[in-house]
Amino acid sequence: MTFNAGNYDIIVVGAGHAGIEAAVAAAKRGAKTLMLTLNIDMLAFMPCNPSIGGPAKGIVVREIDALGGVMGKVIDKASIQMRMLNTRKGPAVQALRAQADKTVYMQEMRKLVENQENLTLRQGMVDSLIMEDGVCKGVVTETEAEYRAEAVIITTGTFMRGKVLMGHLEYESGPNNQRVSVNLSENLEELGFNLKRFKTGTPPRVNSQTIDYSKTEIQPGDENPRNFSYETTTKIIDQLPCWLTHTNEFTHGIINNNLELSSMYSGVKRGTGARYCPSIEDKIVRFDDKPRHQIFLEPEGRNTEEVYVQGLSTSLPENIQYEMIKTIPGLEKAEIMRPGYAIEYDVVAPTQLWPTLETKSIPGLFTAGQINGTSGYEEAAGQGIMAGINAASKVLGKEPVILDRSQGYIGVLIDDLVTKGTNEPYRLLTSRAEYRLLLRHDNADMRLTEIGYEIGLISEERYNKLVEKKRLVEEEIKRLKKIIIKPEQANHLLETINSTALKDATNAYDLLKRPEVNYNFIDQMIESNEALDEEAREQVYIQVKYEGYIKKSNEQVERMMKMEDKKIPEDIDYDGINGLASEAKEKLKRIRPLSVGQASRISGVNPADVSILLVYIEQGNIARVAN
Amino acid sequence: MSTDTITAISTPVGEGAIAIVRLSGPDAITITNELFTGKDLHEAATHTINYGRIIDPETNDIADEVMVSVMRAPKTFTREDIVEINCHGGMVAVNKVLDIILSKGARLAEPGEFTKRAFLNGRIDLSQAEAVMDLIRAKTDKAMSVAVKQMDGRLSKLITELRQELLETVAHVEVNIDYPEYDDVEEMSHEMMRTKSREVHKRIKELLEVANQGKILREGIATAIIGRPNVGKSSLMNTLVQENKAIVTDIPGTTRDIIEEYVNVRGVPLRLVDTAGIRETEDIVEKIGVERSRQVLQESDLILFVLNFNEDLTEEDRKLFEAVQGLDYIVIVNKMDLEQKIDLEKVRELAGERPVITTSLLVEEGVEQLERSIASTFFEGEIDTGDMTYVSNIRHIQLLKQAKQALEDAMEGIELGMPLDIVQIDVTRTWELLGEIIGDTASDSLIDQLFSQFCLGK
Ligand SMILES: Cc1cc2nc3c(=O)[nH]c(=O)nc-3n(C[C@H](O)[C@H](O)[C@H](O)COP(=O)(O)OP(=O)(O)OC[C@H]3O[C@@H](n4cnc5c(N)ncnc54)[C@H](O)[C@@H]3O)c2cc1C
Ligand SMILES: Nc1nc2c(ncn2[C@@H]2O[C@H](COP(=O)(O)OP(=O)(O)O)[C@@H](O)[C@H]2O)c(=O)[nH]1
């Protein structure tokens, strides 16, 4: 017999990276929220690499922070190293990466969650959903506790029918030997969801005391470390370095000799792994001409000796892992503390979701995170916050929030998932974003904080700061355009940097546009703007320097938006539209795009189908007016 | 509702040598006026026809003598300003005119787009909407199949190669961005990028030059003339060439075997298979046997099958009839000035639905019927889709031009010292535009390339 264990607005199942963002966002928006998880000691656990951020992913963390999420703030507190990547490249691809102290990350997150108003944290294994008239109304746990709510967000990561693989050893398990979640998976299947089987893996961890670092190369953090969150004011001190070493022919020999022992090469059909998270076995098979592969040694925290061996993800048997490790310079005597393993798990094919992350077949049910076929903490968190926001919108009767592809990597991520689906664990890459010049690390706040404020995730104070920043940037640009610089003022200075001399007077704005000219240079000849802080100044600089490219991107966005703005009526009957090709019909019926823009991104829907769709919709509009 | 101006060749059925370029949209008159010597079209009354010339602004050469109709909104087919330029110089001139107009900022119309605009602007009523959608479908499908069919195998191969080079370059930049610590590959430098861009740019330029000479632009309907020796194949070729001001392309610097003869028969551009090819098809049956000849014929869009009026049907003729079954062919029974020895009833029976024309190439009889028959084979039952065949080629050229421009933007960025990830935006654009030519727009290729070219991951 079930018992009623409580009534909430929103229930979040899972307290991983997706679940936490979802729960906090929903609670902050005023929804009474419950977060259920298998083991609250494992809240915000990082089952794989001890780092957050990097290209594209780091920008997602900034976006989450700009919207009012928590990942950025917490990693700022828990980082043991910060590195800005791609600093020698353009502003669009610079991104921050933190090495995390995994334990501190979990503790800080736990503190934050426990102190969040409207949010209840509880341990429990969810087995099934409560369904009423086809609508999701809550969950039931294995202890028969029944929790009721208006919306449920499932964020169960890699736990659903998880199976750990290591050599010939196989056992049902969640990551890191946590309990596996079987019933929920079955329940989702019964409810008609199409589940796929994906796979990922993790490398062994070794004991730091047994590493000979003298044979490796040090990888220190930045001298001037930055933060993820716009709200963090302190700077990390006492950073820990990472270390670089390489595999060699001996390592490869051992792997080659034991390939058939790897669970991935044993011939048994397995879930789909991502090409971008290959195991070391994969790398050696696919790139057999490479004499060596990079291995990064990353500390898992300040108060542990465990070191993560990045580059050595494997599902070879434990004894082979021992042999293999010893061939690597610096690790000759290294002791493995935990062996690497692969894990297979169920995911929900994400084309079953609306762009709000609500499932199409069951109103009130949302899914977010790795369960949707992604991989990575940041991808999970990015979906989590959007699912939380939208579940709250639904419950509170507010407008849904959907980010488009020009607003953020989060928009790209979700649009890709729900429009195209994925055949392997999906990871964000900068190349997935067609407007990446607009989706920068530095302007996440300019893009998203206003939205965060409107939905109640960003404080008045922070919003005002943004408004002020925007004003300063605009004024500075105006100011630069007004300042006239005469040849006699500039030419002797221009000569020092090999820049062509001015023939006529120009303005400071145009001068700053020259590739070889920077702000400090301009400052030599004009009065500097004292009101402008570093951040605003960076904005101005980027906006001036890349004006032409930004303009081009903006024009593309405008073109895209024309198609995004053409909404497809919910009750559209694709079968009734004559000209559509049958493949397009079938895809449109399945994906049910919200706009013509989204429809045009579905593979198999070609330009003729899009034209026909446009005419059809326009016809509908005319008909409506006529009636 | 629409803000841009579209254009296309829209030659109505069977109007022979006259071809029309149509523009619709707010800039239709302005664009035409800039190229037109004659009356100031802004001053021209609506629904008038004006005589003048279209001048190529780049070379100041006369592109064609034309009659220009100006029709002002709203009393037009699309309810926008429409200009129709009636060209006299046949398909070559009309293509040139279209090309110039495109360079002046008009956009090449999508298949069926004039009709679509007519609908969206309320010119066509609701009940006709269905028909509009069918039309778009039909036109697009036709345009696509023609585009694919017309695409020269060499062109497609070349474009694929260029794209692969660009893709590798882009993937290289991407790997530097997404995996900044990956030390297995040299960091892409401005110099490397410059070299690669220049290489590809040079090849696109070459392609365009060839296109401008007519190689691609005039790529017509591949036409094979077949028949036994002495039935009059060469004579037919000469007649078609002479009557229709054929352009003999002999591109300097290219090998002899790609000499091609182009004729324009009532608006249908025929590419009479290169002389080498024609010589081959001549003795096709005896030389290479029925099986192989069938294959050669399959590659032609149109077959002109010549028989001799003055001889009875032979075994070879019958074999040829078999070989052309299911293809678009026209039977020409030549030498009607001589005594009839052929059984015409039998010929008609063998030809089934296909047209049978009797001619005398010697005294030039029946040639007109033949030309009409060729034209109707291609325009049969179509309203104004006669343009499709050539538009697809123009589209290729347009895309090539845009690709070239995008690459020039990239090269400019390199010279300015822009970061490579920014330069790469234009390189990627080039790659995409080239992809549109061969109908490959899959955006996943880059990611596939990334992970097959480099060994990445944790
Ligand atoms: C072995 C391994 C290797 C990985 N390698 C990489 C990598 O190389 N790169 C990368 O980017 N990412 C990697 N990941 C993925 C990364 O860990 C995840 O993407 C991220 O943690 C997903 O976050 P999530 O919130 O979706 O799920 P998780 O963080 O897994 O959280 C799931 C939560 O759901 C709870 N839960 C599960 N079932 C139930 C239930 N029935 N009832 C209640 N609660 C439940 C769990 O207790 C947990 O709190 C790896 C993961 C694993 C396990
Ligand atoms: N009487 C007559 N002779 C023709 C006619 N057409 C072609 N010929 C002649 O037939 C001969 C062969 O013609 P040709 O075009 O070389 O035939 P091919 O071998 O098929 O290419 C030439 O002498 C032509 O002048 C025609 O209509 N009537």
Ligand SMILES: [Mg+2]
């Ligand atoms: Mg001959």
